[in-house]
Amino acid sequence: MHGEELNARAAIRLLRLDDDSVLPAEGEPLPAGFILSAGKKRAERIEAIRGRNDTALLPLFLDGEPAAGEIELVDAPSSSESEMEQTAESILERLGEIDQNLIRRNLDFRLLAFLFSRKNKTLRPHLDPYSPGLYSYPLAEALSMQELDSDRWIQDLFEKGYLTEGVLVDRIRRCPKCDGAHINYVETCPSCDSIDIHQVPFIHCFTCGRVAPQEKFLTDSGLQCPFCHTKLRHIGSDYDRPLENYECRDCSHTFNEPKIACYCLLCGKRSTPEELVPRSFREYALSDKGFMAVRSGVTEEMYMLLDTLNYMKPEPFNYILDWMLRLAQRPPVDPFGLLVVSFPNLDELSATMGRHKSLQLFDALAKRLKELIRSTDISTRTSRHNLVLLLPKTPKTGAGIVASRIRDLREFTRQPDGTVLDIAVKLAGFPDDLRRGETAELLLERMQGE
Template sequence: MSTPNPRIAVFGHKVSSSNIPEIEHFSDLSSLLAAPIFDVLLLDMPAAYAGRVLRKLRSTPAYRYQLVYCCRDQDSWCEALGDGTCPAETSEIKMLWEIWRERFNLFRQGSAPERFEGRVLSWLWLRADAHVYALRDPEVPQHYRYPLLEALADAEQVNPFVWLSLMVQHDWLEEGVLVDRVRLCSDCGSGRLNYIDVCAECQAMDISRQPSLHCFTCGHVGHQESFLKDGVLLCPNCLNRLRHIGSDYDRPLENYRCRSCQAFFVDADVQARCLDCGLSHAPDKLRIREVRDFHLTEAGRFRCRQDFNDRSIDHFGRLNLLGGKDFFELLTWQLQVVRRYKQPAFSLIGLRFVNLAGTLARLGEHRGHAFIDSLTDRLKESVRETDRCSRSTEEFFWIMLPHTDGKGLEFVAQRLSQVAELFSAPEVSDISLRVVSFTAPGDLLEKEDGELLLARLASELI
């Protein structure tokens, strides 16, 4: 049975800097976990302690998705696992909780997804503008970790970097801010590397910077000490006295001497030695990894709306939805084929549902979800099995029609125009449909690829 107000608990000290009445207070984590689940938790403790508590809470199924706010300063763990600073008023907490609850109730009548990818995507979708944040940590071999993925993994063995790359390929997550660029051992993948100077000839590590002299008479080069004899400079090779620098001798550029092979050289070679596996690598042979934050894409949000069950995924699967990158690449390939062979013709239709995002927000999650279902059903009637679709934003929908010329395009566009009948109801009357089309090879522009084509057509829909 749903409650009109969230059950709020304070963990730590009493919240004195806000106007939120303390409903229940806990100073012991075991007592909190033993009590009935609260809707909202307020952590009133220093950031270092709050981060540790958040790690425990997010690893516990009961508080995996719940709203948890930090009432004091926040560190990186708090930012990665918490919901931000504690709101000052109870009304604000209630409003945020109602939005959260409405979304959470879409998951199989309030039961959260069981698979790891579903847990992560759901956690992000339940919060506005949530991210998977990278946290710098010298204790891990790669120097960075993703606290949210670790907390939601349970007992599963997950490689965060590989998993995030896979989610980007599926177009469910999108790369965000570039946090850092690290170099890793090519063998074991560790970032614990020691860069050392070695001899340019024999690669020995026992080298030293040592001044040397060059005799112009015989060309001998040696360290400076070997030229000193009874307080004067004598070449140890030809025994000529060296009086004037520039005419009798000079100082060569070779400043390093190897104690193993006695070689002289200007610059030492550099090796990167892995402190974990012990192997040495040339710096240009190291693996380079970009560390980024990540956030949900439009496709990821759609997957969350569809409850992660097989029926819903198939429901959208019949629209043959492709991620943005895959759709760009397929469209570019079609353009290349037509540009070279002039056939077969194909067409592209762009639909913009103006004010769709605002209308869905006003309808709420449940009614908006039902409206999206009806809209998808109507689109499905017009999309053929061989067509491919994609969404670039909440309002933009693209359909690629292989083997479809101008006449075929007119027929499909006529069927798609019937979608606008859904917007006759008063609650969705703010939505309007705009359509743009393209047919190749007739509408081809020189050197235009798939991404540029979509951008040009999208500008006609604004």
């Protein structure tokens, strides 16, 4: 049995679930959202709802306070049911703006859509001291049903520009062999690697210059050098205390700085501190590009196929282009080309051909494009959905040849009924088309505007 709360005013129906009630099966009508009562199965329930492609993004509230690991997965705690309904309403309104099929089949979109549908929602790392990697992103884990390494997945979405970095939460070091973060740091003897070392006071005799542990200098009549037998009376004039204050019990080596050995507690690998892999954990939020991607849906999914062409985020791309533009002002100049590729009828084509076929076509096209570019060429995508290719060490004539080969791919996209994907390519060659003082941003603006 599960109690259902109906609210006639907002027509938002939140389904209340306790330990005994069952989730609607796939294909059954779904409520607008869920309220979970406290119970032993609550955590499991939350994971189940977030892991299913039909319920993953639905509003989900808890009675009472969420546990540490649950906060990321549920919607803002509310004091009253009417408050929950209001929150649910605004989430559902945002979700209504998105292509539902896309959310169901594409995990990247599902995660981005979650952020899109919740205002100010960020992806936050959660510390689980018992997990091998210590930190994870619970929402990403749950949405992917623990299939994806949440950390790598988020990193990948960030690299592609769909997420922006937020607050740095922590930095840890991981074992280079197993990726585990449970490391024991031990001081060892730099000569024989033994961990059996101890700190002892040392004395440095000024008369003979030798150094030994203080105990060797102790006699009934005060300090005396065991080597040259000089009586040591005054520190500073007869002797002093050297920096060395460690001794190895295995090989008797004395030293002032022990070597740090890092033992992985999970796989046993021994590493030096430099060999450990540092990893920062940050909060992430939806970027402008991510926001647009969720809005434009299918088209964005097609453009994502272009991100396999030595893709670089717009910021580093512009940085390199700026630098090359500055270099081009001082002879001798290494020529380079810049192409802006656009697909004017892509939206139209995907509407008439259907999603599946147009995706296939675009995928094949992306593969052809990949064959035309070199490993040193780099690409980015602008917010206007244009593909920008930077061809280093290529004179304008060479860039012109690449441009016409890309235009020729239009024929490759020709369908039996005669429809084709239009491919427009704009070209600039440097230093030929150099305008003094023009930055990468202005240049791209000009080329896309013409």
